[in-house]
């Protein structure tokens with residue numbers, strides 16, 4: 533019996549990375565609107581994170597940027613759509629870097645047919661994200677082509693918003709054993725008539741994914757996200773909660789009813805350990821600017837867990853004080869690892885947004901999607917040479933940038949033997 537391990541597939545930041553303020557309800561995206569972006573630095577920051585995690589945790593995968601600009605999207609939107617800055621920026625968006633939204637993944641031990649199931653997220657709430665899934669699926673079909681171990685579904689119907697693994701947590705004793713899958717959905721205050729922001733994950737989508745994946749009802753939990761958290765800018769559950777193995781690390785205000793939420797998780801998974809951060813120590817506003825919970829909670833080879841947090845956590849005194857106190861205690865999280873992903877953070881994407889977790893036997897994955905130190909060096913060279921250094925919003929649509937962006941992606945695909953994705 534092969535050993536199943538967690539492999540994190542990070543999204544490589546695409547050469548068209550830019551700040552267009554496209555995501556209503558994402559505070560960082562709105563704040564960065566119109567700023568100059570640095571795609572080369574962004575991609576190198578992501579690569580450094582991947583290399584660190586490869587060295588620390590032993591496995592690392594990646595997914596490639598999608599083809600941009602997506603001229604088919606502009607055609608679909610009608611001639612002249614390129615004159616609309618938001619639609620033009622949507623066609624250029626590098627948002628597929630946030631692979632926590634690429635798909636929802638149910639590992640083989642959880643499913644009735646003992647295969648790992650992946651459902652690409654339809655991301656329908658935002659047009660720049662809704663264009664992602666067909667190309668994402670094409671890539672997942674290639675990476676997880678071994679149909680004796682994987683099934684890749686189509687996205688659920690667009691009537692129901694699905695944002696993928698960002699709203700999904702898995703509890704287990706060991707990654708290779710059957711786990712409990714927790715789906716977090718939202719009902720926004722806006723939906724109730726007194727809020728600002730949309731809820732992107734609909735319960736109907738979560739239920740459809742659970743059915744498609746063949747999850748057993750006793751080991752599946754559906755929990756409502758706190759609408760107050762959504763309105764504070766937690767547009768995905770992974771902005772306020774993260775789980776790994778038997779542990780959940782969450783903000784006190786993450787769920788609509790915290791007692792109901794923890795009771796439901798405990799009923800399905802009695803061994804649950806909760807590390808809950810009180811609002812009095814770290815407010816929702818601090819959690820959202822620092823992205824404390826958008827962390828990678830990872831089992832260490834030497835035992836215990838590490839929390840890979842954005843550097844921004846170190847700069848927030850209340851957050852850092854909390855983390856120091858937590859480490860001084862005797863909890864399951866034994867180490868905090870700050871990483872610099874500032875270019876992604878400025879668009880609302882922390883370390884956890886940048887990765888899709890797939891529990892699998894790495895030998896069943898197409899090796900072209902698995903990182904090695906040599907491959908990282910090769911990628912670094914292509915990015916340093918071909919990725920634009922900077923993009924000003926006014927550059928979008930100019931033919932020089934268009935050519936650079938297309939050529940840069942091709943150069944990377946070719947270097948990785950993945951030209952067929954072109």
Ligand code: SUG
Pocket residue numbers: 550551552553554555558561562625627630632633661698767768770771879880881882884885886
């Ligand atoms: O969907 N930002 C992304 C960030 C996604 C973060 N993912 C997770 N939390 N898992 C989003 O809001 C900003 C694009 C722009 O404004 O240019 C953006 O799409």
